[in-house]
Amino acid sequence: MSYSQYLPRRPRRLRRTEGLRAMVAEHQLHAADLIYPVFVLPGSNQREAVPSMPGVERLSVDLLIEEARAAYELGIRSMALFPVTPMEKKSLCASEAFNPDGIAQTAIRALKQALPEMMLIADVALDPFTSHGQDGLIDDDGYVINDATVEVLIKQALSHAEAGVDIVAPSDMMDGRIGAIRDALEDAGFVHTCIMAYSAKYASSYYGPFRDAVGSAANIKGGNKKTYQMDPANSDEAIAEIALDLEEGADMVMVKPGMPYLDIVRRCKSELAVPTFAYQVSGEYAMHMAAFEKGWLKQDEVILESLLAFKRAGADGILTYFAPAAARLLKG
Numbered sequence: 436m437s438y439s440q441y442l443p444r445r446p447r448r449l450r451r452t453e454g455l456r457a458m459v460a461e462h463q464l465h466a467a468d469l470i471y472p473v474f475v476l477p478g479s480n481q482r483e484a485v486p487s488m489p490g491v492e493r494l495s496v497d498l499l500i501e502e503a504r505a506a507y508e509l510g511i512r513s514m515a516l517f518p519v520t521p522m523e524k525k526s527l528c529a530s531e532a533f534n535p536d537g538i539a540q541t542a543i544r545a546l547k548q549a550l551p552e553m554m555l556i557a558d559v560a561l562d563p564f565t566s567h568g569q570d571g572l573i574d575d576d577g578y579v580i581n582d583a584t585v586e587v588l589i590k591q592a593l594s595h596a597e598a599g600v601d602i603v604a605p606s607d608m609m610d611g612r613i614g615a616i617r618d619a620l621e622d623a624g625f626v627h628t629c630i631m632a633y634s635a636k637y638a639s640s641y642y643g644p645f646r647d648a649v650g651s652a653a654n655i656k657g658g659n660k661k662t663y664q665m666d667p668a669n670s671d672e673a674i675a676e677i678a679l680d681l682e683e684g685a686d687m688v689m690v691k692p693g694m695p696y697l698d699i700v701r702r703c704k705s706e707l708a709v710p711t712f713a714y715q716v717s718g719e720y721a722m723h724m725a726a727f728e729k730g731w732l733k734q735d736e737v738i739l740e741s742l743l744a745f746k747r748a749g750a751d752g753i754l755t756y757f758a759p760a761a762a763r764l765l766k767g
């Protein structure tokens with residue numbers, strides 16, 4: 436009896452050559468899947484390294500325009516902006532968040548003028564602007580007050596829309612903010628401004644390096660965001676949160692962090708079938724970079740594998756600090 440009678444199916448047959456593997460590949464990563472998060476400094480000709488994110492720099496708007504042009508050349512089509520607010524502009528009421536001449540608003544106008552094809556995403560949340568580093572206004576006990584915070588988020592989102600942003604991305608996790616922002620945008624005639632909702636955003640310790648980068652780590656001290664960001668123990672709740680944001684008018688939704696939460700990405704895509712994005716956050720970037728620097732992981736291969744995993748899980752796009760590096764690798 437020949438061996439093949441016992442093995443009618445040989446899955447390895449399709450893995451033998453590069454050509455066969457490419458024919459049956461189910462998922463592919465494209466540069467247009469990558470959303471590049473950047474930290475914006477006030478002033479001009481300013482460039483600062485972020486120690487806990489090797490290779491990431493905070494840039495003033497003039498340098499950011501050059502960075503955006505280079506990213507566009509590599510095939511990247513969208514950027515997410517995070518302003519680094521000087522301490523003296525932070526306050527209890529976070530009014531700098533909706534200053535028409537604030538860092539984010541100024542960057543949106545300048546980038547849109549220099550490179551209109553680049554989609555711009557503006558973060559809507561108060562943590563870069565509050566003196567305590569929480570994402571909203573607080574009461575005497577330090578509890579983040581939902582509805583009063585939403586009123587400020589509306590003003591912030593409108594200021595971004597007025598500056599010409601393509602997409603506002605509320606990352607604050609207040610209840611009802613998507614509906615409130617959508618109403619306000621419609622009222623003001625911004626019917627084309629998209630909302631990418633950070634719908635399933637977890638109270639994660641993987642955000643540490645980001646808080647260093649925007650300078651909110653010192654403000655928040657030992658505090659946490661567990662009264663509004665989600666409990667990492669929960670999965671059904673993520674689907675309920677995402678469904679609510681969709682009902683309220685979100686155009687796209689996000690799961691955050693990324694790699695430890697790919698099960699949530701898959702559930703979102705399978706159960707709700709909507710444009711789904713995931714954020715490979717600062718802590719994920721930092722731990723990869725640490726392993727690359729030690730020579731424990733191969734940089735190029737691991738970057739691409741980590742991002743392809745998001746596509747396999749069902750993500751339509753990925754926010755990642757590796758965007759330029761990955762786009763360069765994809766270009767070959």
Ligand SMILES: NCc1[nH]cc(CCC(=O)O)c1CC(=O)O
Pocket residue numbers: 558560561562570606607641642643644645646660715716717718
């Ligand atoms: N609302 C602020 C915000 N927007 C994006 C991130 C984290 C991104 C990252 O870690 O890369 C955070 C931090 C936080 O919620 O504390």
Ligand SMILES: [Mg+2]
Pocket residue numbers: 608609610611634676679680
């Ligand atoms: Mg919600």
